[in-house]
Amino acid sequence: MEKEKTILIVDDMEINRIILAEIFKESYNIIQASDGNQAIEALNANSDISAVLLDLIMPGTDGLGVLRDMKKSGKIYSIPVFLITAEENEKMLIEGYHLGAVDVIRKPFMSHFLKHRISNIVELYGHRNDLAKVVEQQVARLNYLNQSMIEILATAVEFRDSESGEHVKRIAGMTKALMTEVSKRYPEYYMTVDEIDKISKSSVLHDVGKISIPDSILNKPGRLTPEEYEIMKQHTVKGYDFLMQFPDIIDESTYRYSCDICRYHHERWDGRGYPDGLKGDEIPIWAQVVSVADVYDALTAERVYKKPFSHEKAVDMIKNGECGIFNPKLLNAFEALIQMHGNPSDQER
Amino acid sequence: MELFDELTALGVNVDDGVNRLGGNEALYKKLLGTFVKTVKGYDIKPDFDSENYDDITEKAHAIKGIAGNLSITPVYEGYTQIVSLLRSKEPERAKDVLKKILPVQVEIMGCIEKHSG
Numbered sequence: 001m002e003k004e005k006t007i008l009i010v011d012d013m014e015i016n017r018i019i020l021a022e023i024f025k026e027s028y029n030i031i032q033a034s035d036g037n038q039a040i041e042a043l044n045a046n047s048d049i050s051a052v053l054l055d056l057i058m059p060g061t062d063g064l065g066v067l068r069d070m071k072k073s074g075k076i077y078s079i080p081v082f083l084i085t086a087e088e089n090e091k092m093l094i095e096g097y098h099l100g101a102v103d104v105i106r107k108p109f110m111s112h113f114l115k116h117r118i119s120n121i122v123e124l125y126g127h128r129n130d131l132a133k134v135v136e137q138q139v140a141r142l143n144y145l146n147q148s149m150i151e152i153l154a155t156a157v158e159f160r161d162s163e164s165g166e167h168v169k170r171i172a173g174m175t176k177a178l179m180t181e182v183s184k185r186y187p188e189y190y191m192t193v194d195e196i197d198k199i200s201k202s203s204v205l206h207d208v209g210k211i212s213i214p215d216s217i218l219n220k221p222g223r224l225t226p227e228e229y230e231i232m233k234q235h236t237v238k239g240y241d242f243l244m245q246f247p248d249i250i251d252e253s254t255y256r257y258s259c260d261i262c263r264y265h266h267e268r269w270d271g272r273g274y275p276d277g278l279k280g281d282e283i284p285i286w287a288q289v290v291s292v293a294d295v296y297d298a299l300t301a302e303r304v305y306k307k308p309f310s311h312e313k314a315v316d317m318i319k320n321g322e323c324g325i326f327n328p329k330l331l332n333a334f335e336a337l338i339q340m341h342g343n344p345s346d347q348e349r
Numbered sequence: 350m351e352l353f354d355e356l357t358a359l360g361v362n363v364d365d366g367v368n369r370l371g372g373n374e375a376l377y378k379k380l381l382g383t384f385v386k387t388v389k390g391y392d393i394k395p396d397f398d399s400e401n402y403d404d405i406t407e408k409a410h411a412i413k414g415i416a417g418n419l420s421i422t423p424v425y426e427g428y429t430q431i432v433s434l435l436r437s438k439e440p441e442r443a444k445d446v447l448k449k450i451l452p453v454q455v456e457i458m459g460c461i462e463k464h465s466g
Contacts, residue, residue: 015387016418086417086432111368
């Protein structure tokens with residue numbers, strides 16, 4: 001019968017390893033290690049180990065050393081470890097338990113009890129690991145569905161603006177690429193890959209406030225009057241107010257990014273943007289990044305009131321301050337990104 | 350007299366040892382041979398240094414473990430006492446126990462060697 005599960009037996013005494021292997025050979029595949037270093041190597045090389053039977057006292061890296069390594073790598077949480085001992089060394093056993101060992105096997109081994117104890121714990125860990133995988137999959141699916149709903153909402157708003165919905169996708173892609181470049185170049189703006197991913201996902205909601213802007217203004221083919229422009233500017237605050245009513249739609253940090261991006265993506269480095277006239281790094285870096293991405297995309301896209309500008313022209317206009325003043329570090333990163341990859345709209349999300 | 354009978358007469362719990370291996374007598378016999386080689390390699394003598402005996406403690410601990418697992422009861426019990434005395438820093442008393450257990454150990458190992466050829 002093919003055995004599904006594998007046990008790692010770690011003991012410097014060959015006799016003890018052979019006896020344990022003999023006890024478990026019918027139910028498990030067996031891997032043997034004669035010292036702590038071999039055990040760590042075996043754990044790294046085999047992802048299917050269901051339990052470790054670990055001698056405490058060994059020359060070189062001892063059992064506690066193996067436990068410390070397993071704790072560091074996180075393996076201790078998914079693989080049960082049984083300490084093998086021939087005596088009552090209370091201090092070592094307590095440390096072993098603290099490091100995550102589940103039980104103690106005393107020498108001489110009592111085969112019958114040993115088989116049952118280990119099989120029970122292995123089964124329990126198996127269920128627990130399966131459950132953890134299911135929960136992880138469900139969380140990923142929920143997050144995916146949640147993000148889909150958010151994108152549907154953002155796309156619906158874009159449709160009113162005679163956009164196909166591609167705008168929000170391009171913004172998300174550019175935001176991710178530009179935020180990554182800024183984070184890489186400037187330690188003061190460093191963010192983890194996970195956080196950058198959240199910022200990119202949050203960026204799709206930047207114009208959600210446009211839902212409150214009348215069609216006559218949103219789709220006006222000509223230049224807006226000063227009064228109309230004032231109404232148009234309100235989409236930042238309206239979007240922010242709208243999101244403030246739904247704090248539970250996304251996780252806490254993504255929510256914060258979304259609110260900031262909604263409200264501040266028209267602020268400018270010199271304080272001449274809107275709605276709050278924030279200046280410099282008073283504007284959160286994620287909102288600054290979305291500003292550049294949004295301006296670039298607006299320039300290169302066709303709108304009811306204008307023809308698209310070329311990529312080169314759009315880049316020049318941004319650098320020359322024709323669309324407002326941006327953070328110089330951000331512009332450096334933007335330029336580096338263009339030199340590396342060309343058109344930033346082509347960045348994958 | 351067969352090996353297992355002789356060992357039983359010397360206090361070894363052969364049935365228990367064989368049962369631990371799921372009844373595999375051949376493997377038990379093979380491991381008895383490994384036991385002899387291992388213990389000979391350790392070469393513990395009662396004249397060890399009474400100030401510095403960590404190495405002796407480790408060796409005695411190892412012999413205790415394998416003797417217990419093979420149910421070589423007299424050796425297991427002797428080394429259980431020795432390890433305990435060494436851990437509690439009583440090397441002289443440990444030496445006395447070692448002096449008593451060594452002839453028994455030699456006899457058991459001799460018996461195993463006699464039948465291994």
